Each structure stands twice: as C-alpha cells, then as structure tokens.
Amino acid sequence: MLLNPPELCYYWEYNAAEKEFKNRYQTAAPSTRKSTQLWKSCNPNELSVKDWQQLGLSPKQAASLIKYRDKYGLNSLKQMQQIRVLDQYILNRIKDSLVFEKSADPILSKRTLENRQELFPENHSAKPGAFKANHPNTQQIIDLNTATTEQLVSIPGIGSYSAEKIIQYRQRLGGFISLDQLLEIKGLNPDMIPKMTSFLEIRSKMQPIALNAVTIERLKQHPYLSWNQANSIIKMRQQLGSFKSVEQIKQSVLIDEQTFEKLKPYLSL
Numbered sequence: 001m002l003l004n005p006p007e008l009c010y011y012w013e014y015n016a017a018e019k020e021f022k023n024r025y026q027t028a029a030p031s032t033r034k035s036t037q038l039w040k041s042c043n044p045n046e047l048s049v050k051d052w053q054q055l056g057l058s059p060k061q062a063a064s065l066i067k068y069r070d071k072y073g074l075n076s077l078k079q080m081q082q083i084r085v086l087d088q089y090i091l092n093r094i095k096d097s098l099v100f101e102k103s104a105d106p107i108l109s110k111r112t113l114e115n116r117q118e119l120f121p122e123n124h125s126a127k128p129g130a131f132k133a134n135h136p137n138t139q140q141i142i143d144l145n146t147a148t149t150e151q152l153v154s155i156p157g158i159g160s161y162s163a164e165k166i167i168q169y170r171q172r173l174g175g176f177i178s179l180d181q182l183l184e185i186k187g188l189n190p191d192m193i194p195k196m197t198s199f200l201e202i203r204s205k206m207q208p209i210a211l212n213a214v215t216i217e218r219l220k221q222h223p224y225l226s227w228n229q230a231n232s233i234i235k236m237r238q239q240l241g242s243f244k245s246v247e248q249i250k251q252s253v254l255i256d257e258q259t260f261e262k263l264k265p266y267l268s269l
Contacts (some may be wrong), residue, residue: 001184013037029191031162041162042071042094042097042098043098043099043100043161043166044068044098044100045073045074045159045160045161045180046159046160048066049063049066050062052066055090055093055094055192056089056090057085057086057090058086061085061086061087063104065085065086067088068083068085069161070187071186071187072187073161073162073187073189075189076100077091077259118195120186125140140199141199141200141201142155142200143200143202143203144170144176144179144200144202145170145175145176145199145203145204145205145206146199146203147166147167147200149163149164149167152166152167155199156196156199157193157195157196158196162187162188164187165186165187166182166185166188169181169185169223170185171219171264172222172223173206173207173222173223174208174209174222174266175204175205175206175207176202176206176227177202177206177265177266178202179200179201179202184223203229206265206266208267208268209222209227209266209268210269211233211237211243211246211249211268211269212237212242212243212266212269214251216230216231216234219233219234222263222266224259224262224263224266225259225263228253228254229252229254229255229259232252232255233252233255236248236249236251236252241258242269243269245269246268246269247260247268249267
C-alpha cells in the first residue's frame, strides 16, 4: 500500500482524451469518408439537400444548411466558414471550386460559370447543361416586370437563387415601380445591385390592388403590409361598404403615413 498515492490529474486526462479524439477524427476523415468527384466551379446556392448529403453532411445538417441559405444566401467563403452545421473538412475540399454570384473576393470573382461539370455524374438529378454561363458577351436590357428566370440569370451578378428571390418579390408586390426596390429584397447583396440594374429597366406596368375587390389572402402577401394591417383594411371596407378614395385606409390606426406612402402607388378602387 502506497503511503503517498499520486494525485489524479483530471486536467491531464481531459486533454489526453481530447487530443486522442482530434487525432482520430483528423486522420480518419480522409480515409473513411466516401471519395467524391468534385466540379470545376459551382455556386453553393444551387446545391440541393441531396448534394450536401453526398458530400458528407447528415440529412439534418443538410436541411439546416438549406434553411440558412434560403434566409441569408451563401455569399462568401468567409461566411460559410462561420456556419456551424457545415463541416470544415467538407468546406476545405470544395472551397477552391466555389463561385459566389455576389462575392467581393477578387479571386473568386474572376472565376466563370462556364464549363461546369455535374457534381455527381452517375446519380445527380440535374440535367446536363443545366448550369449556364452567367457572363454572356452581349446582354440586352431586360424588363424587370416580365423577366423570366432564364433572362435574369443571364445578367452578371444574378444567379438562380437571386433570380428566384426577385421573381417572388415581384409577385408579392404586383410588379416593380422602381429599380431601387431591389434593395428591399432580403438575400440580395446591395453592392451588386448597381451592376444588375445596368441591364434592367421597367417597361411594363405593375398590377394595382383594387381595394374594393381584393381578398385578404392577396392583400396580406404584399411586402408593405403585415397581416394585421391587411386585415384592418378588409374590415374597414366591410364597415364602409366600399372605399370612395384610397386615402380612406389611413383611418385605420394600423396604417401610418409611411406605410401609406409606400403602398399608395399600388392602390386603386
């Protein structure tokens, strides 16, 4: 029996365990993970849940990443390095292939979207040629209120993610009345909008909101109105029978002057 038994060093045990775990993970990762054929260049905003899973993310991690992308967009490598659910081992493998449509990185900005290869040639669901070059030699001026997804992605600075956001916002508005309204769209990089707008114009008129006929479902979709504000307008119409002027909606305590001025160009009787 020891007269002076050695003291247990829990700090040493913890550090030893942590070191063993890190060494096991770092050395095992390249050999145990399935080898993946990568692409020459790709916009991360175009990758699906299935794509991220095939790269090594779990279904839950892939779903969380897509949810993050839909809210904020994937705009730079630095931003993606801060996403917790995105395994840094995976990111390090693909970072040299990433092209960001809104990137301010001069190196990444020089990459083109030409000569794309499909991410997983054997089982990828995308059709060959689905990824188009985003920088044509000539570019016509496009009407923002009638532009299709294909027309929008032909504009430098606009990828499929941005095009989808623009069209969704246009539908909620009823049409754009100013190119400056692109600044209101969450997920678009404000620094890229001046470059986009040099290829855009507004020729077609927007669709006005007929206050005496519009439904609550349509009204609450407008980006300048909350559900409560839309509901108050409908209730006021029911009380009045019909609006005699668009200014009457200001009688609602929920419609302030700022909201009214933004909404006014879209209102009709």
